[in-house]
Amino acid sequence: MATMTTRHFMYTAGALLVGLTLAACGKQEPAASGASAPSAATPPAKVYVVGTDAAYAPFESQNEKGELVGFDIDVVKAVAKKAGFEVKFINTPWEGIFNSVAQGDRDLLVSSITITPERQQTMDFSAPYFDAQQLIAVKKDSSISKFTDLKALKVGVQNGTTGDEVITKLQGKDSANVKRYESTPLALKELEGGGVDAVVADNGVVINYVNNNPDAKFKTVSDTSFAPEHYGIVVKKGNTALLEKINTGLAGIKADGSYEQIYAKYFGTVPKAAAGAASAPAPAASN
Template identity: 60%
Template sequence: MNLRTVVSTLALALGLSIAPAHAERVLSVGTDATFAPFESLNNNKEVVGFDADLIKAIAQKSGLKIKIVNTPWEGLFAGLNNGERDIVIAAVTITPERKASMDFSEPYFEAKQLIIVREGSKVIKLADLKGKKVGVQNGTTGDTVSQKAFGKTSSDIRRYENIVLALTELRAGGIEAVVADNGVAKNYLANNKNHKLKTLEDASFSKEYYGIAVKKGNKALLDQINKGLAATKADGSYQKIYQQYFGN
């Protein structure tokens, strides 16, 4: 009788259970569930949305076991670097600054920034907001774009924990505009038509690409994610998920 058999027999006698030695580790996936339609919480407090469905499909294709954990945006990347999270998928734009501290999958979504203003606003482009209060979600590319336009230390840039808070302040008249990703901006307006807001495009806004992040140097996991992502595109799974949330 080997040692494991002895331990298992003893554990059984004591009413304990031991996980199999080959049990596959469940990977922790961090996301900020305040960014519909990419990620939000349903009535059962479960994370749902485009990113949630996509990472589940990728995990299935690549043989990964995952658990999606709602995590405040401010803690997402720190959690990835300290090992609390294995993967981050949260409409994260791939930028040179972020690539210096984490590794990204192949791009899975093309996006760009939009300006959201109240109906009747005379603002037509980003430059028109100089000297006015502009809301952004802290640490997002909307924040970065605004800093480039108005200065990193500008007191006119108002930062919020999430975009919904910024849009609420916009409706209340506390700020003149919000700069945010097109997907979340259009989704909010489509579901809140009575809020009397509109979106504006600016020619200075360049295309952005979202990626799935892993800890710097974790090539093995990144390869599995890229393999799963490619498989979802190859068999049409990606397209079905995309159409569910964004149409054709």
């Protein structure tokens, strides 16, 4: 009887030991599975804050929902997707837009910004993505036919833009006839009301306004003295890592046809072969 009890005890102890071993093994599986999960996770894409002055249709403006839309917005979205990063757009007044990137409040800027030697001293530009030129807007009955006709007239411009620069050079820095406004549409509204005799601004913006405001009865005047300009995407001086990402994405959307599709959406035509292809800006300076 004692022998049977011992056997029973040994059998029971052995079964218990096996059960505990299996239970211990069972508890290790979730830990092993959980340990490997972080290494398989994909890190979130970097989000860059983009500053833009949304008062420059068709390049950047706000729709009825308050969303930022336009050619520049679509280009940067496409560039970001191609280069593997994300963007968040913030409407930023033109007067402080360059300081916002210099101080680190914005990572990059896209706002119809002309590449100029002066600006290149304090900020870095991407490869050009749009070719522009200054254009004169006047009323249909105006006798103005060339840029020099504006010498003694009241001319509206957006403050701090290339239009401001060229008119200031023509009339002199102390001229009271240079009327500066916060946006080009405001300057054009002043022309409509008779407050100025002409407005000088980027061709894309002027043409868009004239086409969409037929009741204003404007016409445009071009002049061969206006030098070609190139828009670029701005980053803080020395931010070569971000600049490389932007240029990679920009080259990518030009190669796969995305850029042409965006251009045609806003301007109805395919860009000329030279559009955005220049590696260096013209000496003259837009927005």
